[in-house]
Amino acid sequence: MKFGVVVFPGSNCDHDTYHVISKIVGQPVQFIWHKSISIDDCDVVILPGGFSYGDYLRCGALASLSPIMQTIKVFASRGGLILGICNGFQILCEAGLLPGTLLRNQNLKFICDYTRIRVENSSGAFVNSYKTGQLLNLPIAHGEGNYFCSYEDLAMLKENDCVLFRYCDENGNINPSVNPNGSIENIAGITNKEKNILGMMPHPERASEEILGSADGRAIFHSLNIYMAEVEKKRR
Amino acid sequence: MKAKVYVTLKPSVLDPQGKAIHQAIKTIGYPSVADIRQGKYFELNIKEGLSEEDARQEIQHLAHSVLANPVIEDYKIEIEK
Numbered sequence: 001m002k003f004g005v006v007v008f009p010g011s012n013c014d015h016d017t018y019h020v021i022s023k024i025v026g027q028p029v030q031f032i033w034h035k036s037i038s039i040d041d042c043d044v045v046i047l048p049g050g051f052s053y054g055d056y057l058r059c060g061a062l063a064s065l066s067p068i069m070q071t072i073k074v075f076a077s078r079g080g081l082i083l084g085i086c087n088g089f090q091i092l093c094e095a096g097l098l099p100g101t102l103l104r105n106q107n108l109k110f111i112c113d114y115t116r117i118r119v120e121n122s123s124g125a126f127v128n129s130y131k132t133g134q135l136l137n138l139p140i141a142h143g144e145g146n147y148f149c150s151y152e153d154l155a156m157l158k159e160n161d162c163v164l165f166r167y168c169d170e171n172g173n174i175n176p177s178v179n180p181n182g183s184i185e186n187i188a189g190i191t192n193k194e195k196n197i198l199g200m201m202p203h204p205e206r207a208s209e210e211i212l213g214s215a216d217g218r219a220i221f222h223s224l225n226i227y228m229a230e231v232e233k234k235r236r
Numbered sequence: 237m238k239a240k241v242y243v244t245l246k247p248s249v250l251d252p253q254g255k256a257i258h259q260a261i262k263t264i265g266y267p268s269v270a271d272i273r274q275g276k277y278f279e280l281n282i283k284e285g286l287s288e289e290d291a292r293q294e295i296q297h298l299a300h301s302v303l304a305n306p307v308i309e310d311y312k313i314e315i316e317k
Contacts, residue, residue: 057302057303058305061302061305065302093307094305099307100307101305101307101308103249103250103308104252104253105252106250106252107252108252108253108256148249148307148308149307150307182250
């Protein structure tokens with residue numbers, strides 16, 4: 001399988017993501033410039049963290065208009081796997097590929113810290129090597145990570161088990177005191193209804209090596225490997 | 237022709253920036269201000285040759301799809317000749 005990491009002007013986690021996939025996970029990976037209209041033969045497309053277009057207008061708003069996003073929308077509609085991390089999550093929301101949007105953190109501060117995340121549902125392409133209820137130690141680094149959506153969208157997300165990650169305390173309890181940014185119901189990451197698109201504010205690529213303090217994020221990339229291997233087996 | 241687009245947060249969306257501004261001005265006075273909500277304002281110069289109706293339609297589309305995020309924001313369009 002092959003990963004593609006999209007590079008927007010202002011992306012700054014693109015190389016970290018590339019490093020983890022090529023050196024830690026050991027899979028083929030290529031960069032995709034945002035003005036390109038092709039994702040080549042990539043099986044998974046990652047929209048990395050950063051500050052695309054300097055966060056002008058709204059976070060992710062201008063990046064969602066980049067030429068590559070038209071191709072990614074078609075890829076998404078065919079069931080292609082897409083992972084948006086931090087700014088990538090914001091871009092996916094602005095592009096309409098995920099419901100809702102990300103508002104300014106409730107305390108108006110840029111938060112750069114480790115957070116405890118609970119895996120809410122461990123089925124599917126992105127999280128199959130975690131266990132449901134497993135607690136992860138993942139870093140966040142954002143000023144706009146306050147997930148917001150309509151009641152209808154929230155009901156849809158919950159009904160379809162689309163909420164994959166929630167901020168929690170060290171015992172796995174979900175409560176407002178451990179919600180770093182004010183997100184609805186402590187939401188840290190969601191998928192679309194079809195489960196082929198994941199958006200998350202925490203950075204798994206910054207927590208994929210023990211030497212960096214946590215390797216809890218590596219299993220996301222590992223899960224994608226396992227999932228794609230299954231898909232390829234079925235194809236044969 | 238000129239168009240003005242005002243983008244404001246929906247009443248149901250919390251505006252921590254507006255709140256912070258309100259808190260700050262309270263320390264220097266202005267007791268009559270009950271609440272502040274922050275928004276965005278865009279000025280668009282429209283090329284000649286377009287009817288007002290066509291211009292309004294185009295800007296409506298632009299405001300809905302780009303200038304505002306309808307999940308959280310409302311917008312108002314004014315056209316000046």
